[in-house]
Structures are given as C-alpha cells and as structure tokens.
Amino acid sequence: MSSISFSISRLSVLHLHDVQIDIHQGECIGLSGPSGSGKSLLLRALADLQEHTGEICLQQKKQVDFKPCDWRKQVALLPADSQWWGDTVAEHFRSVDESGLQQLGFEKDVMSWQVSRLSSGEKQRLAFLRLLENQPQVLLLDEPTANLDAANSGVVEQMIRHYLESHKACAVYVSHDLEQLSRIADRQFKIVSGQLESA
C-alpha cells in the first residue's frame, strides 16, 4: 500500500465523535449514512469550515500549521449545492481547461454563459472542474453526481479516479447510492449514531 497522505485522529464535531481514519495516496473513501447523520458536517470539519477538536494531518503536517486558505486549497470541499457569485461562468475560473471541459461535455464557449442559464447538472459539473483548478491533494466530495444522469455520472466518476491517480491525491466520497460507492470507493464507511464504522 502507498504512503498515508491524509490522517484524521480523534476528530469530534458537534454530535460526531472520535472519528479516526488514515487515507492513503490514490485512495477513495466512500461515506454513507442517513440524512442528518453528519456526513456533510464531517466534510466541513475536514475543510476547516466547522469548529472541531482532534487532529487532521496532510502529509504529516497538521491542519493548524497551514494558513486556512492554503489548507482549503489542498483539502478541497465540493458542497452538494455549488454557489456562484459572478454573472458569467468565466468569472469563477482563473483559466480555461479545454480538455476538462470537453470530457465533461462542454464546448469552450460555456465560459461566456450566464450562470443563471445553467441547469443544476451543468452547475455541478462546472463546480467540480472549478474545484480542480487548485490541484488539491484531498477531494471532499458531497454527492458530486446527485444532479447528473447515468452517463454524466460515469464521466465524473472516471475523472475522479483519473485525478486521484495522476495527482497522487485521495478523496472522501459521500453518497446515498451504495452501488455507486462500491464502484468507486476502495474502502467504505458509514456513520451510525455519531460514530464512524466500517461498512
């Protein structure tokens, strides 16, 4: 097994207690659990958007030793609902990743589109591409294909796997779809009454 890239020990946040996982390079962790069990909360704590106790390390360096913005560039959270503040798509990107756009089924001119014109599925795919701009080491993905059809879900899953391999990154993948998790995740966990358990 390759080296440990992301480690979480004794993490507690609100009603979640004592979360403990070591995630290896290239590994994808699947996370499931009923609504309100704290999946999104856990991802927010990992991205340091939620106050928590315990220790989180990226390549042996503690979360508190990173500047908050640098941590979030490396440990990138894709929320279930993406947010857009500018009028056009281009205002949310630093550069145009043509091959990424193509893989996700977009033409280059999507950059000039009005955000208000985007469907929820288009937003979700573009938000995923936007997240990869920082080249994060850890992807925290909250139902990244919830608004996508089967074909587009497959494309996004493939892109995630490819990204993890090519960038020696790792991912925590939250989904209700256990079939999808068994397809994409190397190990699976579920949250049961405030505790993280192997699934």
Place this chain on the structure above:
Amino acid sequence: MFVSLTGFDLSLAAVLVLLLALLSWRMQLGLAPRLLLAALRTTVQLLLVGLVLKWVFEQASFLWVMLITTVMLTVAGWEILSRQKRKLKGWWGFGISTGSLFISSFTVTLLALTVIIQPDPWYHPQYAIPLLGMLLGNTMTGIALGMDRLVQTAWQQRAVIEQRLMLGQTAHEAIGDIRRESMRAGMIPIINSMAAAGIVSLPGMLTGQILAGAAPVEAVKYQILIMFLVSSGTGFGVVSVLWLISKRLFDQRERLRFDLLLK
C-alpha cells in the same frame, strides 16, 4: 438683521403640525400619534439642549465640553445599534460602532478646531459642540447604513462566502465584494448631498447662518468646510466599522462565525 422668534411664532407653526395630525386622523392614516409624539419630543429635547448649551457657553470649561461630547457619542452609538436589522451581541456591537464613531468624528473635529478654525480656547463650546454634532450626526447615519448592509448581505450570502473560502480565498477576499457594496451604501448619502448642495438644496447650516444674519459668502465658506469634514469623517468611520465587523465575522481559522457577532 436678526429676527428673534417668540413663543407665539412657534405656536403658529405648531398649528400646522396639529392640522396635519387632524387630517391624518380623519383619513385614518394611523400617523397622528407618532407625528404628535415626535413633535413633542423635538420641542422638549431642543428646548432642553438650548438651556444646556446656554449654560455651557457661559462656563466655557473643558470638563463640561468633554462631558457633553461623551453623552452625544454614547447616544449616537446606541442609535446605530437600534438601526440594525440583525441585532449584534451587546458590547461588541456597541464597542465597534461607538469606537468607529469616536475615531472618525473626534479626530476630524479635533483637527478642524486646532488647525483650521482655531478658536480661543480651541475647545470653545460655541464651535466644538455644533461642529462635533454635525460630524456625529452624519457619521452615525453612514456607519449605521454601511454596517446594516454588511451584516445583512453577509447573512444572506453566507453560502457564497463559504464557497469562496472552500476555493481557497482568504476571509478578506471572500467578503470583499460585500464590503465594497456596504462602503458605497454608507457613503452615498453624503456624496449625494455634496453633489446637490447649493443647486437642489441649501444645506441646513448655511440656511441657519444666513437667517442669523451672516454674510452669504462667509456662511458658504463654513458650509464647504463642514461638507469636507463630514464626508471625510463619515468615510473614515465607515471604513473602520466595516473593517472591524468583517474581521469579527470570522474566527482565527477564517471560518464564517455569525454566532460570535449576532444574537
């Protein structure tokens, strides 16, 4: 020429307010009680302030000027808080608003008294109190507007702010657009009144000085001075309050924390 007003003169004007209240009552506009109460408050408050000022002018003592200005500052600080849609937690809100008011209004007034107008002594109440009053009044409005806009917009757009944090922006960048918009909201009234002064409206102080018999050109010079002081005082006050509040909205790990600031 200066025409002194008698109690009878004021009563004639008060009859107009009473007529308006009567009209409002007949038309069921529901305005009469508030209008009458406000008219009563303005009469009592201004008569009192007239007596206090008369006494303070006679004393011309530094201590009394300090005491009065402190009262003015405190009341203005509470007034800012009471104009906020989302209530800030007790002493933080009061501290930030009053602190910013103090820094901007007092500094600008002090500068005007010691360097520009130079009355003797520099704290002469006839100059210090009206000057500070005008600065406080305008700065208070600017700060209240800017602060309300910042907190309100940040609350509505908290998901956007967090999204920007997720993409690796600093707290400063993530709230930058909202801070700029709030700065505009705080400064627009004074910028507009500078732009319209003399053409659309004759400012209150100018009118007052002219009614009191001052030469129009002298009155105009004072009005220009006041406009500059008020706009810069408001600007510094708004900048300071926005900076303090947008810092206070985040914790040291740059997480958005409304629970620290709001009730």
